[in-house]
Amino acid sequence: xxxxxxxxxxxxxxxxxxxxxxxxxxxxSELFGDDIGLDSIDSIEIIAGIDNLFGVQxxxxxxxxxxxxxxxxxxxxxxxx
Amino acid sequence: MNNNSDKRRIxxxxxxxxxxxxxxxxxxFKSAVNGVTGIREVKSVNTDGCYANLGAEAKISDxxxxxxxxxxxxxxxxxxxxxxxxxxxxxxxPENSERIGVIVGNCVGGAASIDKYFTDELKNGGGxxxxxxxxxxxxxxxxxxxxFGLNGTTANIVNACAAGTIxxxxxxxxxxxxxxxxxxxxxxDSFSSLAFAGFHALHALDENPxxxxxxxxxxxxxxxxxxxxxxxxxxxxxxxxxxxxxxxxSGVSSDxxxxxxxxxxxxxxxxAINRAxxxxxxxxxxxxxxxxxxTGTAKNDEAEFLSLHTIFDGSDKLSVSSTKSMTGHCLxxxxxxxAVLTVKAVCENVLPPTIGYTExxxxxxxxxxxxxxxxxxxxxxxxxxxxxxxxxxxxGNNASVxxxxxxxxxxxxxxxERIFVTGIGDYSSKGRIDIQSDDxxxxxxxxxxxxxLDRFSQLMLVSGMRALSDAKITVxxxxxxxxxxxxxxxxxxxxxxxxxxxxxxxxGTASGSAFSFPNTVYNAAGGYFSIFxxxxxYNVTNANGVQAGLQSICYxxxxxxxxxxxxxxxxxxxxxxxxxxxxxxxxxxxxxxMELGEGAVSLILEKESSAExxxxxxxxxxxxxxxxxxxVKFGTLVGSEDALEEAILRACECAGITIEDxxxxxxxxxxxxxxxxCTYVTVNDEIGDARAAGAAKQAATLAKMLNESDKYKYGLAxxxxxxxxxxxxxxxxxx
Numbered sequence: 001x002x003x004x005x006x007x008x009x010x011x012x013x014x015x016x017x018x019x020x021x022x023x024x025x026x027x028x029s030e031l032f033g034d035d036i037g038l039d040s041i042d043s044i045e046i047i048a049g050i051d052n053l054f055g056v057q058x059x060x061x062x063x064x065x066x067x068x069x070x071x072x073x074x075x076x077x078x079x080x081x
Numbered sequence: 082m083n084n085n086s087d088k089r090r091i092x093x094x095x096x097x098x099x100x101x102x103x104x105x106x107x108x109x110f111k112s113a114v115n116g117v118t119g120i121r122e123v124k125s126v127n128t129d130g131c132y133a134n135l136g137a138e139a140k141i142s143d144x145x146x147x148x149x150x151x152x153x154x155x156x157x158x159x160x161x162x163x164x165x166x167x168x169x170x171x172x173x174x175p176e177n178s179e180r181i182g183v184i185v186g187n188c189v190g191g192a193a194s195i196d197k198y199f200t201d202e203l204k205n206g207g208g209x210x211x212x213x214x215x216x217x218x219x220x221x222x223x224x225x226x227x228x229f230g231l232n233g234t235t236a237n238i239v240n241a242c243a244a245g246t247i248x249x250x251x252x253x254x255x256x257x258x259x260x261x262x263x264x265x266x267x268x269x270d271s272f273s274s275l276a277f278a279g280f281h282a283l284h285a286l287d288e289n290p291x292x293x294x295x296x297x298x299x300x301x302x303x304x305x306x307x308x309x310x311x312x313x314x315x316x317x318x319x320x321x322x323x324x325x326x327x328x329x330x331s332g333v334s335s336d337x338x339x340x341x342x343x344x345x346x347x348x349x350x351x352x353a354i355n356r357a358x359x360x361x362x363x364x365x366x367x368x369x370x371x372x373x374x375x376t377g378t379a380k381n382d383e384a385e386f387l388s389l390h391t392i393f394d395g396s397d398k399l400s401v402s403s404t405k406s407m408t409g410h411c412l413x414x415x416x417x418x419x420a421v422l423t424v425k426a427v428c429e430n431v432l433p434p435t436i437g438y439t440e441x442x443x444x445x446x447x448x449x450x451x452x453x454x455x456x457x458x459x460x461x462x463x464x465x466x467x468x469x470x471x472x473x474x475x476x477g478n479n480a481s482v483x484x485x486x487x488x489x490x491x492x493x494x495x496x497x498e499r500i501f502v503t504g505i506g507d508y509s510s511k512g513r514i515d516i517q518s519d520d521x522x523x524x525x526x527x528x529x530x531x532x533x534l535d536r537f538s539q540l541m542l543v544s545g546m547r548a549l550s551d552a553k554i555t556v557x558x559x560x561x562x563x564x565x566x567x568x569x570x571x572x573x574x575x576x577x578x579x580x581x582x583x584x585x586x587x588x589g590t591a592s593g594s595a596f597s598f599p600n601t602v603y604n605a606a607g608g609y610f611s612i613f614x615x616x617x618x619y620n621v622t623n624a625n626g627v628q629a630g631l632q633s634i635c636y637x638x639x640x641x642x643x644x645x646x647x648x649x650x651x652x653x654x655x656x657x658x659x660x661x662x663x664x665x666x667x668x669x670x671x672x673x674x675m676e677l678g679e680g681a682v683s684l685i686l687e688k689e690s691s692a693e694x695x696x697x698x699x700x701x702x703x704x705x706x707x708x709x710x711x712x713v714k715f716g717t718l719v720g721s722e723d724a725l726e727e728a729i730l731r732a733c734e735c736a737g738i739t740i741e742d743x744x745x746x747x748x749x750x751x752x753x754x755x756x757x758x759c760t761y762v763t764v765n766d767e768i769g770d771a772r773a774a775g776a777a778k779q780a781a782t783l784a785k786m787l788n789e790s791d792k793y794k795y796g797l798a799x800x801x802x803x804x805x806x807x808x809x810x811x812x813x814x815x816x
Contacts (some may be wrong), residue, residue, distance in 0.1 A: 017594065020532055021518070021528065021532070035528065035529060036528070036529055036532075037532075041341070041596060041599070042596060044282065044284065044596075045594060045595050045596040048592075
């Protein structure tokens with residue numbers, strides 16, 4: 001389980017920047033699946049948002065890191081200075 | 082050519098350009114054929130922190146482009162129109178002024194003024210409210226009309242990067258339909274932090290000067306305006322005008338695929354190109370030159386390459402170039418600047434190249450060019466009898482128009498079929514709509530789709546889908562190309578634009594949002610609607626004040642009469658958000674004067690043959706429609722009242738009735754006309770000032786009343802647009 005504080009920040013960012021309804025977004029929701037349906041433009045926004053929040057660069061990071069809020073948070077934890 | 086086909090001839094009699102290559106046609110064309118680039122380091126936008134810093138800003142001093150009343154986009158357009166009207170030796174008189182109008186394409190509206198206002202607001206202690214009236218794209222054509230005293234119809238075609246081509250196509254259609262003698266037609270767009278930040282966020286900018294069909298690493302943004310005086314042949318002949326060339330047919334289509342990317346299979350592009358060629362009475366092998374859309378993004382270039390090869394591989398004489406390699410991508414002006422260059426190429430038998438090829442690139446080109454001559458680096462001298470100009474846009478909008486050196490008979494597919502209102506989709510409210518997720522669920526729209534849409538697009542999507550559902554229309558492979566969309570708006574997606582711009586002002590050009598940028602173009606709503614519904618026909622958005630909600634019905638009816646589609650969705654859309662309230666509040670219009678509302682109201686207009694075939698229910702028959710214009714300052718109406726009367730009279734003439742026949746009026750009747758015995762209804766109690774949505778709702782209300790009651794036979798809806806544009810629509814009880 002990833003850091004709760006990081007997850008909460010990422011979730012707030014996704015809700016604000018990508019207009020995902022808050023009550024339909026769990027930490028393990030599949031972001032690029034059918035329900036939430038993120039695409040390549042959204043991934044640009046996530047990369048910018050993560051950089052903004054944590055100063056962590058995700059450009060070129062492997063696809064599996066973008067799977068859910070949990071995997072994003074884990075990547076952030078591992079790459080934070 | 083016989084007399085009858087002479088009546089359908091449209092000619093170009095004047096040209097005007099301002100762009101990075103120069104501030105007049107001769108200089109721009111000379112540079113273009115000589116492969117001189119206008120691409121340099123950007124000066125007007127702060128590119129700190131951006132990975133790219135090149136652009137093609139207009140070769141004109143800022144002092145020539147600053148004005149108390151007009152935004153930079155309007156000023157660029159006026160500059161080009163001035164050259165074009167002078168070139169055409171078109172003398173505007175009180176007698177002929179109402180027969181020449183202005184139809185211009187635009188993408189970012191008054192982006193320079195939006196940037197200035199919020200920079201002043203956030204950093205300099207307060208923005209000027211006079212800058213607010215410069216923000217909407219609605220202002221541009223009306224400003225141009227006012228400047229030159231033109232009183233023909235105006236329209237602002239806001240279909241992003243295809244706008245400059247669609248505006249020329251629409252102008253020709255209106256002239257052929259007898260609604261004007263001539264138009265200043267073309268497009269304009271200014272360089273802006275909005276567009277630069279947006280394309281930067283999408284990683285769509287090339288670090289180096291763009292070289293379409295070659296490096297395909299991205300676009301280089303440009304700015305400018307291109308205006309063509311397009312005129313009926315008979316009118317041009319009568320006044321002894323110099324004729325550059327003929328404009329034959331055009332084609333407009335939708336990809337119904339993705340909000341920013343073109344269909345990889347090129348199907349939408351090919352539909353537009355093929356329609357243009359067919360509507361010109363030509364075969365692909367007749368075309369000598371195509372000024373390609375050729376942006377330089379990998380996705381555009383691959384799709385357009387495929388489209389061109391698929392259509393033209395049987396031809397052994399086609400030359401293709403992208404002048405964007407020199408002018409940059411001028412967005413809403415692109416199609417018009419390229420049209421001017423294409424006209425010159427047709428007249429002078431010399432073709433501008435695509436520049437930027439190295440020796441190595443030339444070898445690669447040999448492998449992939451096939452039969453097509455891509456004119457690398459140096460001009461091509463050859464006889465050009467027929468040439469086309471292509472434009473493709475965000476939202477999946479495609480357009481192509483064909484020019485010819487000599488007169489050429491074009492097929493006449495116009496028809497006099499009756500048109501019926503067969504469906505209504507109303508998603509509107511006084512105040513703000515309380516949008517519920519059930520509103521989407523009921524229409525089968527998933528969250529993964531609607532969450533990407535800004536409010537403006539969401540309103541249109543729900544309204545449009547409700548209208549299709551009400552009309553029981555199934556969009557499938559048999560019907561998808563025979564259905565089109567016309568959307569009218571006053572203010573467009575101003576909320577998304579303002580929020581995007583405020584973020585760029587506060588945090589820098591490099592911080593633009595890739596998520597919201599696609600929604601800042603006015604035609605995104607039409608794009609999303611076409612994608613969800615699968616509609617692949619005509620697709621145009623017109624920003625032209627409140628009356629745009631009725632002008633959309635006029636436009637849609639003309640598309641049906643022209644034989645382009647069987648079914649049209651005509652809509653009016655405007656939103657009400659904190660941004661709307663803020664802007665109207667700053668203009669001092671709230672608190673008694675205006676009570677804001679919002680929504681989208683869509684009407685399905687259908688040819689009788691199609692309605693009969695489907696057994697569609699008929700709310701009412703559309704029997705009369707017209708627009709009229711009397712130029713006054715944008716933001717005002719006073720002094721333009723005669724145009725209201727004119728619009729009503731023209732609509733009556735179109736319907737073959739007199740004013741006395743009208744027994745139901747929605748909107749406001751003209752006191753000068755004897756209409757006192759009519760029943761008057763208003764939509765304001767239900768919808769407030771929902772601007773273009775209100776205007777469309779007036780027509781929808783009439784259609785429902787005529788359907789439900791036997792008391793009325795003819796209903797009139799009428800509306801106004803700031804700057805002096807009016808539209809009127811007459812519906813008749815369906816029998």
